[in-house]
Amino acid sequence: MKRVLIVTGWCLAISSVWVSTAAVAADRFAQRFALELESGAAYYSVTLPAAVYAASQRGDLGDVRVFNGAGEPVPYSLDAPREPSRAPATLRPVRWFPLPSAAPGSTGAPLGVTIAADGSLRATSAPPARAQHDADLIDVARETRGEARVDALVVHVRDDNYQGRVSVxxxxxxxxxxxxxxxxxxxxxxxxxxxxxxxxxxxxxxxRYLRLHWLDGAPYIESIDAQVQTASADNAQRAETQLEWREGIVARAGPKAGEYFFETGGPYPVDRLRLSLPQPNTVAPAVVYSRSGLESAWREVSSATLFRLHNGTVEQSNPSLEMAPDTDRQWRVVVDTRNGGLGSGTLTVAAGWRPATLTFVARGAAPFTLAVGSAAAVSSAVSRTDLLMGASSVAVTARLGGALPVGQEGDAQSPGKDPDAMRRYMLWAALLLAVGSLGAIAWRIARGAQVHAGPQAGGVADDGGGTGGSGGADGAGGSASGVHSGSDAASATANDAGTAGADGQSTGKN
Structure with missing residues (x-):
């Protein structure tokens, strides 16, 4: 029982060592990046590039850390991209004036139009014939009153079918x-x-004024609206320019007709998709789904009519699909195949998102590194308000440098120094000691079994010898017993013979 308890204890020790080793391995980060700081500020911020998202193993970037030169983690906040605030868009009808053929770069007031005292435009002649009509003049300032920016023009075409380019x-x-x-x-x-x-x-x-020059022939225009945004939309415009894109994603055909699958390759907060069709002159309705993994169900995120139309030198494609930020990695596109679907070729995808911003405190000595990609890590980010603590200083922009070698610890300690080396050596020493002890215990058990087996083997030989003496079995012990038994039998026969002779003599005398 004592040996059983010892063996059980060593097994538990080996199991704990194995678990500890696995935990240490799981706590390591898959990728580390150098952080380049230009001044001695207290706070720094960096916009996370696509490489950080690709290395992350969590949908919420909970495995992101910042370390100083001593390998100590520093406090940080992680601000996910927010939907930019937009003032409600307003569509306002504007006046337009057909113009006769003229070079787009010509100077001077257009023919057939005069400017009133308030700056508004008035027509002075009948519109030109369709063959001579190649431009339209739009009075924007009259309707917007100069108080807002023009986001877009919406041109309502009367023609049932029209396709053409226009320069503004x-x-x-x-x-x-x-x-x-x-x-x-x-x-x-x-x-x-x-x-x-x-x-x-x-x-x-x-x-104040806009001029549309029709490069492929002017359409019949029913009306024109100007989409106006107030000055508060500037933030939204800047957010559009900060989009990150991952392009060249190839979708693979699924087992069903009209079904395509692709993966983004990371927990990107995708809020728009560009789907490029393989063949021109294609029109097909489609539904887009996403899911986080194989164990999750597909959920619908967007739908649209995809198209790619070619007319001479003009080719038009469907605009990007917009959706709420989605960090799912697996995506599925289902196309209506009743009219041929997408035809032959490959569907390519571009995924766009607004990246998150990481702000950290420059505590300790440089160099600082950003680590990401640990399945065991749990988010330790604090809110930006708690991080800044009302500080008047502004976070200085830091730059994320190149990726560090995989074998180099991003804790940025002295070259060749591994902060976990001693712990690993102790774990391996414990493992070797456990294996050696188990070997010694096994040797002692085997030795004791041999010692106990000796007497038991002798007793079996004695029994076999006795049997051999009676039945002629082999073995020294059995032969000795057989000789002894034969002597006893001869003695008993001689005694019987002597007794019989004596009895005979006695009978004769009588």
Whole structure:
């Protein structure tokens, strides 16, 4: 019983060592990045690039840490991207004036239009014939009153089918014109419904007048609206320019027709998708689903009509699909195949998101490193308010440097120094000691079994010898017993013979 208890104790010790070793391994981070600081500020902030998301093993970036030069973790906050505040968009109808053919860069007031004392435009002649109509002049300031920025123009085309490019110019005096962008308009009747792309994005520009120059022929215009945003929309415009994109994602065809699967490769907070169709002149409704893993159910996140239409030199595609931020890694696109689906070829995807911002306290000595990618790590981030504690200093922007070698600990200690080396050595020493002790115990048990086996083997030999004496079995002990038994039998026979002779003599005398 004592040996059993000893063996059980050593088994438990080995199990604890194994678990401890696994825990140490799980606590390591898969990737570390150098943090480059330019001044001696107390707080620093860094926008997390795509490489940090790709290395993270948690959907909430809970495995992100910041270490100083001594390998100590420092306090940090992690601010997830927020939906930018937008003032309600307002569509206001604007007046437009068809213009005869003229070069887009020509100077001077357009023919057939005069400027009133208040700056508004008035027509002085009948509109040109359709063959001569290649531009439209829009009076923006009259409707917006100069108080807001113009996000976009919405051109309502009367034609049932139209596809063409348009260039936009802006001016404040009708003499000096500046390029303001280019767009493609589309209106197609499909399967009893209308597919249209009627927006001309202007990115919140300010201008009194706009001129549309039709590069593929002017359409019949029913009306034009200006989408106006107040000055509070500037933050939303800046947020749009801060988008990160992961492009070139190839979707693989699923087992069912019209089914496509792809993965983003990290917990990116995706809020828009660009789906590029493989073949031109394709129109197909589609539904997009996502899930976090194989054990989760698919959930619908967006739906739209996908298209890619080619007309001469003009090609138009569906705009990006917008959705609430989604950190799921697995995605599924189901396309309506009743009209051929997407045809042959490969569906490619681009995923866009607004990255999170990490703010940390520069406690301790440099260099500082950012670590990410540990399945055992739990988020230790604090709120930005608690981190700053009302400090008047502003967080200075830090830059995330290159990834450190996988074998190099990001705690940034002296070269070649491993902070976990001593612990690993102790664990291995305990493991070797446990194995050696188990070997010694096994040897002692085997030795004791051999000692006990000796007497038991002798007793069996004696029994076998006795049997051998009676039945002629082999063995020295058995032969000796057989000789002894034969002597006894001879003696008994001689005695019997002597007794019989004596009895005979006695009988004769009588």
């Amino acid at each position: 110019e802006s001016s404040d005096d009708l003499r000096n014109w500046q390029p303001a962008g280019e767009a493609q308009l589309l209106k197609v009747s499909y399967n009893g419904s209308t597919l249209s792309q009627d927006r001309i994005e202007l990115n919140g520009m300010r201008a």
